[in-house]
Structure formats: structure tokens, C-alpha cells
Amino acid sequence: MSSFWSRLIPRAFRRSISTTKPTGKGKVTLGDPIEHATGIEKRELLAIMAGNEDPFDLKRIKRGPGTRAQPTEIPSAFDSRIIGCICEEASVSIVWMWLHKGEPKRCECGYWFNLVHKAPL
Template sequence: MASLSGRICLRAAAIRNNVTYTPVRFCKMMSDPMEHATGIEKRELLAKAAGNDDPFDMKVFKRGAGTKETPNLIPSAFDARIVGCICNEDQTYVQWMWLQKGTQKRCECGHWFKLVEKAPL
């Protein structure tokens, strides 16, 4: 209902001023979202503008050798992070585990993981 009354007001204002506004014109008049964003949303937009398409490290990592001497390094800005391991290629579930800062953890499939510090966004 509010959007209908808003459209009527816009049309009335356009008729009074002898100006024709189309929805495309209103979209072009909107300012850049970067100007309105604040906090974590703004930092995310700035990171994406700088070329970092995954500022929160949410994409899937390819597992490496994962030995005890060279574990798979998982970045985190916190003291702990939950990690999922798909042990076999045709496995239909994810083996979840918590990684704690400063310790290595071994998955049931034998791969080792270690949490490394990453600067927060």
C-alpha cells in the first residue's frame, strides 16, 4: 500500500513540474551504495573493490598433503573455527571439526589441519 501511495505522489510531483520521470531515471539518480554503507558492510565493499572477492574466506579450500609436518593451513581472525573435510571424493557428507588456535588437528581420514592468524576485515 505504501509503495502505491509513493508512486502516486511521484506522478503528482512530476505532473506539477512538467517533468517525465521513468523508473530508469530514478535508478540513475540513486547514489553509489558505497556512500551509504557503514561498518562491516562498507569494509566488505571496499575489500571487493580492491579485488578480494572472498573477504571472509568462505570459499572451499583445496586440501593439500596434510601431513603432520605440513598441515593444511586454515586462516582465521578468531581463536577457533569450524572446518569441514570431505574425506573421500564420492562421500555424501561432511566431517566437521573445530580447530583451535595453536594446535593441529587430525581428521578421521588422516589429513592434518592448523589454524593460522589472519587480520580481521
């Protein structure tokens, strides 16, 4: 029995170690991220390179006049979108509402919003 363990233990703890230096010529880097990206990530990177800093319209949109005749336009690739209105500058709460295509909507504070079509990314 002891001969079995004496043969097994040295094999289990044996490691191979390399003591040679890397032979690469200079710094190794990955290519351009555009070359590696696929799908929606690639379309996002291409949109950013084309100058669109917010391809998914996630940044805050400043309210325009907000009247019924000139509502603040909210872009969307879909028929509806949920938006949040910060009614007062010092407010700590957000009024959430659904906007639907072709139906301008008025917030509790009196500002009007309208959903406009935007081509998907």
C-alpha cells in the same frame, strides 16, 4: 443522523490525484553503493574492490599436502574455528571438527589442518 454520515462519507473517500508529468531531466539513479554503505557492509565492499573476492573466508579451501609437517592452513581471526572435511570426493557426508590456535588437528581420513591468524575485516 443522516446529515452526519452525508458529510463524513465524501471526506473519507476523497483522494488527491496528480495528472502532471514528472519534471525530472533524465533517468534518476542512486549513487555508488559505497557511498550508502556503512559498517561491516562498507568494509566488505572495499575488500572486494581491493581484489579480495572472499573477505570472510567462506569459500571452500582446497586441501594441501595435509601431512603433519605441512598441514592445510585454515585462516581465522579468532582462536578457534569449526571446519568440515569432505574426506572422499564422492562422499555425501562431512566430518566436522574444531580447530584451535597452535594445535594442529588430524581428520579421520588422515589429513592435517592448522589454524593460522588472519587479520579481521
